[in-house]
Amino acid sequence: MVRNPVPGLFDSVRSMRIHVVDHPLVAHKLSTLRDERTDSPTFRRLADELVTLLAYEATRKVRTEQVDIRTPVTSTTGVRLSHPRPLVVPIIRAGLGMLDGMVRLLPPAEVGFIGMIRDESTLQASTYANRMPEDLSGRQVYVLDPMLATGGTLIVAIKELMARGADDVTAICLLAAPEGVERMERELAGTPVTVVTAAVDERLNEHGFIVPGLGDAGDRMYGLA
Numbered sequence: 460m461v462r463n464p465v466p467g468l469f470d471s472v473r474s475m476r477i478h479v480v481d482h483p484l485v486a487h488k489l490s491t492l493r494d495e496r497t498d499s500p501t502f503r504r505l506a507d508e509l510v511t512l513l514a515y516e517a518t519r520k521v522r523t524e525q526v527d528i529r530t531p532v533t534s535t536t537g538v539r540l541s542h543p544r545p546l547v548v549p550i551i552r553a554g555l556g557m558l559d560g561m562v563r564l565l566p567p568a569e570v571g572f573i574g575m576i577r578d579e580s581t582l583q584a585s586t587y588a589n590r591m592p593e594d595l596s597g598r599q600v601y602v603l604d605p606m607l608a609t610g611g612t613l614i615v616a617i618k619e620l621m622a623r624g625a626d627d628v629t630a631i632c633l634l635a636a637p638e639g640v641e642r643m644e645r646e647l648a649g650t651p652v653t654v655v656t657a658a659v660d661e662r663l664n665e666h667g668f669i670v671p672g673l674g675d676a677g678d679r680m681y682g683l684a
Contacts, residue, residue, distance in 0.1 A: 475644045476653040477635070480516050485509065489657045492633065493673045499682040503556055506605070506680065509633060509657060510560030514601075517629050517655040518565060521545060522599060540567050546625075548591065549603040550575050550616055553677035557603040557631065568601070573619070575612050586615060596624035605676035607632040607654060608669050610639035614646050621650060632656045633676065636669045 524541040551574040574588030
């Protein structure tokens with residue numbers, strides 16, 4: 460059984476907002492990603508397509524400004540992305556498989572990178588590389604991480620972004636576990652964070668994997684154990 464609390468709606472009660480995208484195309488693509496028979500090329504393609512659908516919802520509140528334009532008929536007022544541009548940050552390695560789907564929808568965005576690894580015995584996340592602007596003051600940031608499992612990786616990444624001045628962070632995840640969501644709510648209380656995901660699954664197993672989940676997203680994307 461998959462949990463979808465308040466599908467399609469933002470929960471405005473908590474400081475951290477969770478948005479489960481309730482759309483039949485999202486559910487269809489996610490079901491194929493879950494299937495163990497789906498090969499790596501198909502998995503990569505579907506993950507890319509799913510991220511674009513999630514990104515459409517995640518960027519609903521992207522900051523814009525008015526601009527005067529002239530159509531072939533008359534003058535009018537339109538909108539464009541405001542400055543500073545949004546920053547997209549995939550968490551290496553599996554987050555790289557989500558990058559094309561995100562920047563396809565948001566091509567003016569800048570891209571930064573965070574390399575993180577999780578100790579499989581302690582489930583603790585640590586950073587081994589990052590490539591981001593030192594000053595993120597006033598920036599909206601979109602973090603890409605396929606699996607919100609224990610929440611440790613995203614928490615470390617988001618705290619780093621906030622320390623650099625980011626004032627609005629949205630995490631886009633293919634799947635989430637309730638334990639990870641609850642931990643993020645607890646440890647990031649009072650911070651402007653939103654999680655956009657295709658589903659909140661049942662639970663984590665004893666190895667920290669999401670159940671029913673889809674396995675290790677990085678291994679399934681790239682075919683490496």
